[in-house]
Amino acid sequence: MQETTILRTSDLAKELGVHVNTIRLYEASGFLSPVPRGSNGYRCYSPIHLEQARLTHLVLRWPYVGDKQPLIALVQSAANGDPGMAMEFAYQYMAQIRVERTYAESALEFLERWAAGHTMDISSHPMRIREAAAHLNVSVDMLRNWERNGLLTVPRDPANEYRLYGSTEFGRLRVIRMLVRCGFSLMAILQMLQQIDSGNTNNLRDALNVSHDTKFVAVIADRWLTSLLELEQRTQQIIAQIGRMIEMFYQQ
Structure with missing residues (x-):
């Protein structure tokens, strides 16, 4: 997928297997970076938006351990262009699960x-x-x-x-x-x-x-x-996803 690719709301929803309203909720909640609009008024998502949505879907899916707010801060950090902070939150969450x-x-x-x-x-x-x-x-x-x-x-x-x-x-x-x-x-x-x-x-x-x-x-x-073991595995996936997003930022 080329960096210049323009994606629609339905493209992101299909890729993640969710309803289009879920993608709109991600955007409204600040889980995606600002989405430009085309001349026709339609949203123009980029591959980075897709990866941000993928991260959000992975992080905020129930169940999770403890307070949800640090997980929200994680995805918002990634959306605000600070994947390094998102990575810190991910490792803090990993530590919490291991405790x-x-x-x-x-x-x-x-x-x-x-x-x-x-x-x-x-x-x-x-x-x-x-x-x-x-x-x-x-x-x-x-x-x-x-x-x-x-x-x-x-x-x-x-x-x-x-x-x-x-x-x-x-x-x-x-x-x-x-x-x-x-x-x-x-x-x-x-x-x-x-x-x-x-x-x-x-x-x-x-x-x-x-x-x-x-x-x-x-x-x-x-x-x-069993749930703790599964959550630790999911957190490893979250860390890998943030790593991919950091690589994408360097390739811009």
């Missing part, structure tokens, strides 16, 4: 240790729910929510039916708390715990991936570790 992966991997190692039968908590006496919440530094509502969602069953005091949390419950709760804090969904955790409760402690990482019947995954946390 999330580190947290997730640590949580999985904690899980595997517990599943192997190692004691994870020593409590001198059974605790009621408020004392248990303070012991774990979580809220009472969180403990009730996890129980309500089937993540654990808490034994009751036969004298008064109050919940009594012992070392067995605390070990399980520490695993649940760490997985939740590291981004895994309650559905994924429940599926994994059900597998453990059935006596199967193999492939627990796979058990944390909730299968869906449709291509649209409503909860990214249902496939958290």
Whole structure:
């Protein structure tokens, strides 16, 4: 494609597999550099606009990790003629994803240790729910929510039916708390715990991936570790795309 090529809105939309209104939205949002108009009033896109639109489509496609604003700043930097800044944002985003992966991997190692039968908590006496919440530094509502969602069953005091949390419950709760804090969904955790409760402690990482019947995954946390790996791969594509755009700027 020659640098003098003039492209229409429909050309960009067809190349990216999106509606023409999506391309117009990219332009209105400042994700493309200013687009000149022909004598007939039609937009005259260049190959650089196509690459900017390609970058936008790649960067802002759901899902993504954390705040969307740095990703918006990334594509706007490229549109404003500063692909170097866009590259910095891309590597910052890569670092963020890798931090999330580190947290997730640590949580999985904690899980595997517990599943192997190692004691994870020593409590001198059974605790009621408020004392248990303070012991774990979580809220009472969180403990009730996890129980309500089937993540654990808490034994009751036969004298008064109050919940009594012992070392067995605390070990399980520490695993649940760490997985939740590291981004895994309650559905994924429940599926994994059900597998453990059935006596199967193999492939627990796979058990944390909730299968869906449709291509649209409503909860990214249902496939958290897999999603992080996919996002890291996409970020590599983003970096490569910015690299191509930098080469195009030098060829002008």
